[in-house]
Amino acid sequence: MSHGIDSEFGDLGLQRLSDAALARCVELGVEHADVRVERTRSQHLRLRDGRPEGSSDGEDTAFAVRVVHDGTWGFAASVDLNTGEAVRVAEQAVAMARLSRPLSTERVELAPEPVHAGASYVSSYEIDPTTVPESEKAALLAQWSRDLLTADGVDHVDAGVHAVKENSYYADTAGTSTTQQRVRIHPDLTVVGIDATTGAFDTMRTIAPPTGRGWEYLAGSPTGADSGWDWASELAELPDLLAERLAAPSVQAGHYNLVIHPTNLWLTLHESVGHATELDRALGYEANYAGTSFATFDKLGSLRYGSDLMHVTGDRRVEHGLSTVGFDDEGVAAQQWDIISGGVLVGYQLDRNMASHKGFARSNGCAYADSALHVPIQRMPNVSLQPVHAGPSVAELVDAAGDGLLVVGDKSWSIDMQRYNFQFTAQRFYRIRGGKLAGQVKDAAYQANTTDFWGAMSAVGGPSTYLLAGAFNCGKGQPGQVAAVSHGAPAALFEGINVLNTVAEAGR
Amino acid sequence: MSAAGTGAAPTPHELVERALAMSTTDGCVVVAEETASTNLRWAQNTLTTNGEMRGRSLTVIATVDGATGTSSGVLTRSNVPVEQIEAVVRAAEAAAKAAEPAEDARDLVAGDGDAGQWPLEPAVTTSSVFASFAPALGAAFERARSGGRELFGFAEHDVSTSYLGSSAGLRLRHVQPSGRVEITGKSHARTRSTFVGQATTDFTDVDVDALDTEVVRRLGWAARSIDVEPGRYDTVLPPTAVADLMIYLYWSASAREAHDGRTVFSRPGGGTRVGDRLGQLPVRLWSDPGAAGLGCAPFVLATASGPASSVFDNGLPLSPTNWVADGTLSALLQTRASAELTSLPLTPAVDNLLLEVPGSTGSTDDLVAATRGRGLLLTCLWYIREVDPQTLLLTGLTRDGVHVVDDGEVIGTATNFRFNESPVDLLGRILAASGTQRCLPREWGDYFTRASMPALRVEGFNMSTVSPAS
Numbered sequence: 001m002s003h004g005i006d007s008e009f010g011d012l013g014l015q016r017l018s019d020a021a022l023a024r025c026v027e028l029g030v031e032h033a034d035v036r037v038e039r040t041r042s043q044h045l046r047l048r049d050g051r052p053e054g055s056s057d058g059e060d061t062a063f064a065v066r067v068v069h070d071g072t073w074g075f076a077a078s079v080d081l082n083t084g085e086a087v088r089v090a091e092q093a094v095a096m097a098r099l100s101r102p103l104s105t106e107r108v109e110l111a112p113e114p115v116h117a118g119a120s121y122v123s124s125y126e127i128d129p130t131t132v133p134e135s136e137k138a139a140l141l142a143q144w145s146r147d148l149l150t151a152d153g154v155d156h157v158d159a160g161v162h163a164v165k166e167n168s169y170y171a172d173t174a175g176t177s178t179t180q181q182r183v184r185i186h187p188d189l190t191v192v193g194i195d196a197t198t199g200a201f202d203t204m205r206t207i208a209p210p211t212g213r214g215w216e217y218l219a220g221s222p223t224g225a226d227s228g229w230d231w232a233s234e235l236a237e238l239p240d241l242l243a244e245r246l247a248a249p250s251v252q253a254g255h256y257n258l259v260i261h262p263t264n265l266w267l268t269l270h271e272s273v274g275h276a277t278e279l280d281r282a283l284g285y286e287a288n289y290a291g292t293s294f295a296t297f298d299k300l301g302s303l304r305y306g307s308d309l310m311h312v313t314g315d316r317r318v319e320h321g322l323s324t325v326g327f328d329d330e331g332v333a334a335q336q337w338d339i340i341s342g343g344v345l346v347g348y349q350l351d352r353n354m355a356s357h358k359g360f361a362r363s364n365g366c367a368y369a370d371s372a373l374h375v376p377i378q379r380m381p382n383v384s385l386q387p388v389h390a391g392p393s394v395a396e397l398v399d400a401a402g403d404g405l406l407v408v409g410d411k412s413w414s415i416d417m418q419r420y421n422f423q424f425t426a427q428r429f430y431r432i433r434g435g436k437l438a439g440q441v442k443d444a445a446y447q448a449n450t451t452d453f454w455g456a457m458s459a460v461g462g463p464s465t466y467l468l469a470g471a472f473n474c475g476k477g478q479p480g481q482v483a484a485v486s487h488g489a490p491a492a493l494f495e496g497i498n499v500l501n502t503v504a505e506a507g508r
Numbered sequence: 509m510s511a512a513g514t515g516a517a518p519t520p521h522e523l524v525e526r527a528l529a530m531s532t533t534d535g536c537v538v539v540a541e542e543t544a545s546t547n548l549r550w551a552q553n554t555l556t557t558n559g560e561m562r563g564r565s566l567t568v569i570a571t572v573d574g575a576t577g578t579s580s581g582v583l584t585r586s587n588v589p590v591e592q593i594e595a596v597v598r599a600a601e602a603a604a605k606a607a608e609p610a611e612d613a614r615d616l617v618a619g620d621g622d623a624g625q626w627p628l629e630p631a632v633t634t635s636s637v638f639a640s641f642a643p644a645l646g647a648a649f650e651r652a653r654s655g656g657r658e659l660f661g662f663a664e665h666d667v668s669t670s671y672l673g674s675s676a677g678l679r680l681r682h683v684q685p686s687g688r689v690e691i692t693g694k695s696h697a698r699t700r701s702t703f704v705g706q707a708t709t710d711f712t713d714v715d716v717d718a719l720d721t722e723v724v725r726r727l728g729w730a731a732r733s734i735d736v737e738p739g740r741y742d743t744v745l746p747p748t749a750v751a752d753l754m755i756y757l758y759w760s761a762s763a764r765e766a767h768d769g770r771t772v773f774s775r776p777g778g779g780t781r782v783g784d785r786l787g788q789l790p791v792r793l794w795s796d797p798g799a800a801g802l803g804c805a806p807f808v809l810a811t812a813s814g815p816a817s818s819v820f821d822n823g824l825p826l827s828p829t830n831w832v833a834d835g836t837l838s839a840l841l842q843t844r845a846s847a848e849l850t851s852l853p854l855t856p857a858v859d860n861l862l863l864e865v866p867g868s869t870g871s872t873d874d875l876v877a878a879t880r881g882r883g884l885l886l887t888c889l890w891y892i893r894e895v896d897p898q899t900l901l902l903t904g905l906t907r908d909g910v911h912v913v914d915d916g917e918v919i920g921t922a923t924n925f926r927f928n929e930s931p932v933d934l935l936g937r938i939l940a941a942s943g944t945q946r947c948l949p950r951e952w953g954d955y956f957t958r959a960s961m962p963a964l965r966v967e968g969f970n971m972s973t974v975s976p977a978s
Contacts, residue, residue, distance in 0.1 A: 046814070052610050054813030057603070058584040062563070075559045079587035096558050099635060100548075103555040103646050134581070135606030142608065156768055194769040199776025201769055201898065285551045287660040288692040288703075291890075291977075373545075373561045414891045414926070416905040418977035421926050423903050425895060445895060445903075447926065447973055478549055478662040478690075479559075480954045498973075505928035505972060506901040507740075 003122050005181045009039055009167040012061070012081055014179070018171035020083040021065045024090040026173060030097075032068040032110055033090070034172035036329060037061075037081070038372040041130045045137055046160040050145035055134055062372035065090045069097035071107030075375045111355035111363050113332050115175045121326020123182035124319050125214035126222065129163035130183070132215045137161055140218060141189070144235055148191055151239035153246070155201075156192040161185065161218070162210075162472060164484070168329070176331035184322055184484055185217050186210030186472050189235065193242045202442070204242035205427055206234055207263040207409040209469035210484065212320040228320070244440045245428060251444040253501040257404030257432070258446060258494045259397045264426050265385070266469035266487035267410040272450040273305070273312055274383040274487065276419035277339050278366075278476075279348040279358070290476045291417030294450070295345055297358065303345035306454025309492075311386040312340040314349055316365055321382040322470045322484035323368075329376040332365035339383065343454070351378040370481040377477045384468070384488030391462030394491045399435035400459055401493055405444065406430040406437060410469075412445070423447040425502070445500045453494060461490035518590055520564075521627050521681070524673040526590070527568055530597045533604060534578070535571035535616045537674045537822045539811055540564075542630035545666035548638060552658050553649040560635050566593070567811045569819045570600040571616070577609025580819055584811060612818040612845040617808075619823060621672075621679035630669035631683045637665045637711050641689075644716035651720065657727065658698070659720075661691040665711060670809055678823040682805045684859075685709050686957050688948050689716075692908065693723035695730075699978050700921075702726035703888050703908040705748060705948035707957045709801065726887070726909065732920030734912045736884070740968035742939060743884040744913065746872045747947035747961040750863060752889050753902070753931040754793060754961065755952045758861050760900055761831060762816040763840035767850045772900035772932050773840060780840060782852055787835045787936035791865050795858035796828035801946055802958040804859035816841035816857055829855045832935065860958035865941035872963035875942045877916040879965065885911040885918060888950035889927070900930045905975050907950065924978070925971035937967040 018035040025033035039061040046053040063086070064077035074097025076089045129137075141159040148157045163185045171177040190205040208229045211217055221227040260268070275293070280286055282293040295303055315336035316325050325334055330352045339347040347364075355363040368379035398406055409427025416422070425445045431438040448456075470486035518526065520540035527538045543563040549556050567584040581603025585596050641663060652659045665687040672680040687708040694701045704719045704726075745753075766773035766780040773781045797806040808824040810817040821843055830838045839855040847854040876885055892904035906924045913919070942963040949959055 044812070048611070048815075052579070052608055052813075053612075053815070054817075054819075055582055055603075055607075056584060056812040057582060057599075058565075058586075060565075060586040062586065072555075073557055075557065077559070077561045079562060079564050081587075092560060096560060096635065099642070100555045100558050103548075103550070103642065103649065105554040106552075133606060134603050138607065156770065192768075192770055196769075196777060199769065199774060201774070203770075284658070284660065284694075284698075285556055287551060287658075287694065287701075288662055288690055292698070294976075373559075373563060375557050375559055377557075412893050412895045412903065414893045414903045414905065416924060416926070416975040416977040417890055417907050418975075420977050421905065421973060421975035423895075423926055423928075423973075443896070449976065478954075479545070479547055479664060500928070500972070502896050502901055502928070503899075505903075505970060506896065506899045506930055507933065507968075507970065508899065 005120060005122060005179055006167060012037060014169040016083055017063060017081060017086045021086040021090040022171065022173055024087045025065065025067050025094065028094045030067045030069045030094065032173055034066050034170060035063060036372050037063040037169040039167040040371060041165040043130055043163045045134060047138065047141050047145055048158060049149060049156055050142045052138060057134065060371055064372040065093040066375060067093045067097055068108045069094050070101055072097045072101045072104045073108055074100065077373045108353050109356045110352040111360060113352065113362060116327060116331060116333060117175050117177055119178045119327060121180040123212055123324060125183045127215040128165060128183055129185045129215040130165045144189060148235065148238060153193045153243045154191045154239050155194045158190040161187040170329065170331055172331055178327040178331060180326050182212065182325065183214050184210060184212045185214065187218055191238050191242050193246050202242065202246050204238050204245060207427060208234060210322060210472050212322050212324055241428060245442055248440040248442045250503060251429065251441040251499060251501055253499060253504060255496045256499050257401040258497045259401050259404065259406045259491060260494060261408040261491050262465065262467035262489040263409045263469055264407045265489040265492060267413050268424055269383060269385055269487050269489055271413060271415040272419055272422055274380045276450065277348050278378055278380065279350055279354050280378040282348065286476065289478050294418050294420055299345055301346060304343060305340050305345050305451060306343045307457045308343045309388065309457055309460045310340050310343040310454055312383060313337065313386060314339050314347065314381040314383050316381045318382050318468065320468060321486040323380060323382045323486060328365040328367045329369050330363065330367040332363045335364050337364050349378055349381060354378065368483055370483060374479060374481050377481065379476065379483045380474060380485045382486040385490065387463045387466045387490035388460045391460055391490065394461065394465055397459055397461055397491055397493045398432050398437060401432045402435050404432040405499065406432055420449045443502045445502050447498045447500055453497065456494045456496060457492050458495050459493040461492055465491040520630055520671045523566060524671050527593050527597050528673055528675055530594050531675055533570045533601045534573040535675050537569040537616060537819065539567040539809065540671040541668055543666060543668040544632040546633055546635045546637060547662065547664040548642065549662045551660045553652050566596060568596050568600040570604040572604040574609060578613035579604050579607040580610050581607060582812060582819060612813050612820055612843050614820045614844045616674050616676040616820060617678060617823040618676045619678045622681065623679065625681040626679045628681060631667045633665050633667045638663065641711055641714055641716060648716055648720040656695055658694045659691055663689045672809060672823055674823060680807055680823060684804065687711055688953055688957050689714055691719055691723060693727055695727045700727050700730040701908045701978055703950065705950060705953065707946060707948040729911050729918045730909060730921040734920040734922050736912065736922035738925060738971050738973050740970050741884045742965060742967055743886060743969035744872065744875050744963055744965045745886050746963045747945055748950045749886050749889045750961040750964050751947050751949040751959040752892055752951045753934065754863055755861060755949055755956050756892060756902060757900065757931040761840045763842045763850045763852060764846040765815050766840055771897055773837065780850055782837050782840060785836050786832060786932060787938060789865055789938050790834045791832055791863065791935055792830060793832040793863050794828060794830045795860055797826045797858050799860055799862060802860040802960060804958055808856050818843035818845060821856060824856055826856060826858050829858060862944060862960040863962060864944040865938060865962055868941035868962055869943045871942055875940060875963045875965055876913055876918065878940065879913045879916055881915065883913040885913050890951055892951055895928060900932050901928060902930065903928050924975040926973045926975055928970050928972045934966050938964050939967050940965040
């Protein structure tokens with residue numbers, strides 16, 4: 001279903017605002033100036049045991065002027081959308097560039113980008129989730145919650161949905177102007193089981209990923225099209241999965257062959273490949289906050305990242321991707337490219353300044369700011385591990401694992417400041433014995449160093465195992481910014497990975 | 509284009525009054541917030557980005573009394589022009605009317621607030637707050653260049669002014685300044701890394717030269733590399749690391765969740781662990797809206813309900829609260845609803861956190877100097893995430909250096925490590941403490957800058973695996 005861009009966004013007088021700001025910037029002698037107007041609608045709803053726990057329904061509208069003046073960035077922003085304020089903010093941005101000039105030794109230069117005049121983009125969805133009344137959303141989640149509460153062993157149910165609609169307008173002194181609209185949605189339900197005698201408790205959460213779709217993702221497509229997830233099946237099995245986990249034996253710490261399902265592998269990919277191949281991290285711009293990367297620029301084209309089977313792409317184009325756009329926040333058209341090919345590092349994520357600085361002909365379009373009040377920084381595209389044509393199914397991977405664990409659904413995650421050492425848990429770990437599933441185990445976490453882990457990838461699943469998962473809450477930058485990003489992955493087999501027992505880790 | 513230009517924009521308190529006057533439901537709470545923020549960011553001894561931003565939002569919370577309870581509807585909009593106030597109020601009311609009754613619903617907090625403060629203009633900040641900081645930073649860049657070091661970091665100052673009004677008569681205003689400076693120093697082709705940070709209210713107390721001197725001292729510690737295997741070591745955690753762990757404990761202290769049987773503070777069989785002894789030392793963990801240098805809102809400001817907050821509680825006065833006193837769990841984060849449910853005192857969350865071990869004095873350096881035999885000294889912690897809520901087992905990394913201490917002297921630097929530890933357990937394994945001092949939580953400083961903590965030497969800190977990050 002195709003949608004137009006909301007008329008209320010167009011009614012904000014976008015071009016008059018940008019014309020006023022850009023004209024003032026030119027008068028003040030900038031090399032480059034751009035204006036962004038962002039309107040972000042964000043709705044949260046949480047239910048506890050089927051009853052409302054809390055909700056928020058926010059809308060932020062603001063604009064920003066960013067300039068390159070005497071080779072130096074200047075940035076200013078405001079919530080007052082009028083031409084007088086646009087001129088003031090333009091002057092403020094130039095003033096910030098002048099203030100920064102004595103402290104800046106590296107000249108800002110932007111890689112060239114074709115002019116995209118009057119371009120627009122609307123993401124692929126059927127029902128704008130921000131137009132669905134909160135009560136309708138609550139009613140569906142309450143019904144699902146009540147159904148789950150009737151199951152044996154379910155003591156509590158948490159349910160929630162987060163829906164976002166972003167409208168953005170961009171115009172720069174080169175003549176590019178883009179207007180965009182995209183939506184995304186993240187539902188989740190968690191069942192909680194408690195042993196009243198011992199106090200032991202555990203949880204099981206849905207593994208349905210957040211997605212760049214609309215309300216149809218939960219309620220079904222009005223046209224009968226595939227809406228992306230089989231909620232009935234997943235909700236029906238949650239109580240039994242929880243009961244099995246509560247009764248499961250504790251894992252024996254040691255080294256295991258892991259078959260990792262895409263509902264878990266996406267997050268390992270995000271942390272150990274997605275962040276590690278951000279060029280701003282590799283160059284050191286994030287050293288004080290998000291960290292740096294072991295995949296430094298001198299290793300481009302030579303770093304052995306993983307096994308020959310490892311093919312990772314970056315893209316901002318895939319349908320329903322959370323990082324999918326028409327144009328980035330510097331007016332660069334969305335693209336797709338290789339980051340790792342044949343197990344070797346071959347690409348980075350770029351913005352226009354870094355692309356110019358490191359000799360690339362063009363940015364690959366990874367600039368993003370989470371609001372007009374924040375400056376665009378290099379953020380992650382959809383970074384995906386490609387499946388192997390005619391590759392194995394999950395059952396075939398389990399068979400190939402022999403003795404090991406099947407890892408399903410993400411849970412806890414942590415990785416170091418240079419993206420080496422990571423540790424992940426999961427919604428469920430299944431023991432694999434003799435190539436067959438042998439029930440859940442609990443208290444497991446897998447831990448590895450990035451290149452050791454990807455080097456141990458001995459089989460990659462076929463297209464039938466592939467899933468586009470992701471997150472809403474990727475953090476980076478100072479002031480802190482949040483971005484949504486998808487990661488596609490097939491299931492894959494990793495040999496001899498260190499598995500910890502978390503109870504033993506707690507010293508119990 | 510919005511309504512600016514159609515007349516003088518209303519002041520925030522007028523915006524609140526107008527919204528309240530339009531309310532047609534049983535109750536209404538309105539929060540107007542104005543924010544001003546400025547920042548500088550740098551990397552490799554050069555400024556990279558900067559900014560000066562203003563924000564403005566209006567939150568309307570409508571409540572509707574029904575036969576089976578009271579429901580609420582909450583809407584937040586940025587920069588609401590006068591002619592759109594009514595639409596926001598009506599939308600919140602419509603959401604409230606359509607919603608099921610809220611479990612946390614209670615009568616709106618009555619009162620008349622502070623008539624003197626209420627009509628005052630919002631406070632602001634501008635880049636002029638960096639007037640003496642920026643040149644000092646530039647001088648530090650010069651020293652770093654000539655000394656073969658690289659400096660990376662961030663300085664931010666923001667001021668938010670909140671106006672809280674309600675149909676029950678509340679008229680409260682609060683100004684919240686927050687600030688911080690963080691400096692990461694690297695040397696020797698980035699094989700050595702360290703960090704210093706400071707929380708500040710107004711930047712007048714930030715001494716860039718002193719911070720830079722500390723960076724140089726710490727990078728010097730890394731001249732000698734010492735192999736340390738993963739394992740459990742007696743370790744000195746500086747205040748920033750203690751703060752990051754205690755803040756996680758604080759965020760995990762919802763009374764409602766504990767009562768439900770799903771946190772480390774749940775009592776097996778039902779109820780909470782309030783009254784349980786967590787450690788042998790008489791540690792005190794507390795919050796106080798009036799704490800010197802850590803001042804924060806003295807009343808509840810909640811624009812959404814959650815496990816430990818309620819929009820119905822807006823305006824409730826906050827007072828000093830011991831979460832742990834004399835080593836015993838004393839209180840959990842409460843709403844009025846959860847306090848009734850748990851039959852515990854009403855102790856809502858406060859936006860600062862302090863820890864002390866009574867009788868302990870001195871600095872982190874003094875604690876290092878008093879270490880006998882071998883021990884480790886952390887710089888800070890990073891990427892802290894919950895592994896197991898049953899024990900509040902957290903994982904994370906040491907960041908920017910783990911130093912080896914021998915008989916009171918730092919003698920070199922080991923690798924970084926992944927840790928797996930529970931802050932609740934750590935309260936029971938404190939060997940020694942320094943005095944309590946204001947610090948900047950490295951990981952949570954984005955959201956939580958008001959903390960005072962001691963350095964702690966703890967027994968057997970679990971350095972689970974090696975992190976090669978440098």
